Amino acid sequence: MNNRDSGSAHATILRPPHPMNHTVKHAVLRVRFASATADCDDTNSQPIAPGEALLRLREGDSWAALLSSGHDVRELTDWLMLLRHQPGGRLPGVLALLPDVADPGALAALRAGADAVLHLGSTAALIRAQLGRLRERVAPQPDGWLQLDDDLALDGQARRLYLSAPSSPQADSPKGGQGHFGAALQSLEGTQTLALPPQLFHLLWTLAAQAGHVLGPQALRLAMDIPARAQADTVHTAVGRLRRALRPLGLHNHVQTVHGVGYRWHRTLPPGQTTPSVDNAAHRQT
Incomplete structure (x- = not known):
């Protein structure tokens, strides 16, 4: 039997190949x-x-x-x-x-x-x-403690967010986030905690470490270690997941979209007040 006389075989032979030679992208x-x-x-x-x-x-x-x-x-x-x-x-x-x-x-x-x-x-x-x-x-890597507000802090080692943190953390906590600040957070009655997967925690840390500043997709891709070949909406999708994770704590509105530019973490500290941090790599870049 001649395969060219078969409709299905004929279609298989003549079907244009699926394009495989996509543009290669590198970070x-x-x-x-x-x-x-x-x-x-x-x-x-x-x-x-x-x-x-x-x-x-x-x-x-x-x-x-x-x-x-x-x-x-x-x-x-x-x-x-x-x-x-x-x-x-x-x-x-x-x-x-x-x-x-x-x-x-x-x-x-x-x-x-x-x-x-x-x-x-x-x-x-x-x-x-x-x-x-x-x-x-x-895109600073999570390291130690980062306090976002009087009642909000991140633990880089445990990849956790703490809500209702002490208002005056001890500045002499040793590396790794242990010491007075960490112990106080973990023992404070009523403190809410949120554990995040690595990619979302890196996203939150990067935004929070530069609170008030707009970060474009390059920095956020880098923070989450997203390869260049990933879909263009990967960052947008991750931001949506982070907002959903923060919603039960009422923190989702802190992640703001600046259309056409990127995203930022909205700080609530009074203007001119510096965000205190303990062993924060984001503030050791100078």
């Missing part, structure tokens, strides 16, 4: 401008054209860019000005790699918005170390 992009005599020594990043890199960073599926340039940094600084020309939000991290970090072009790159300047010949290990420091600044 760190690598851009080489025309003046660069060489590329940076980092293979764990995605080489991409300058224009496409701008789109990817603005969409939020990548959080950092490595920019290689020669002594003429005009193309690099023009690109940085375009990237930074967007309203509000935590912007992507940018490392500029230049042939001479003492050259006036390095200062021009920093003024245009680069977060750091490295020598173009820097090793991959040095580049990764700098990205690690930048990542900690953009």
Whole structure:
């Protein structure tokens, strides 16, 4: 029997193949401008054209860019000005790699918005170390205690939220969140606690550690360790899950949406009052 005479077989043969070659996405992009005599020594990043890199960073599926340039940094600084020309939000991290970090072009790159300047010949290990420091600044990892308000605190070690916390935590608690503050929280009668899964706790910690500031999708993807290839609405979905988890405690309205920019944690402390924290990594970035 000839398979081409069978309707089902014929349909199977002629059916167009399902597209498998989707655009590959990476969390760190690598851009080489025309003046660069060489590329940076980092293979764990995605080489991409300058224009496409701008789109990817603005969409939020990548959080950092490595920019290689020669002594003429005009193309690099023009690109940085375009990237930074967007309203509000935590912007992507940018490392500029230049042939001479003492050259006036390095200062021009920093003024245009680069977060750091490295020598173009820097090793991959040095580049990764700098990205690690930048990542900690953009999305601090939970560490110790973080007090959001007089009656609200987070325990980074246990991944728990405490409501009706003491108003005056002891500032001398040792690392790991133990000591007077932690003991008081755990023994306080009537204190409500909420344990969160790691991804949602990282999301809450990142928002709370920078309360009042709008964080874009890049920072929140990074905090939750969401791969670049994930769906575009992954952050939106996670924020919805966090709000549902906070609703029984009446805290869901603290997570605010700034349309077209990102999300923020609304603080209720009086203006000008600093949020106290114990062993908080988010405040050790300077």
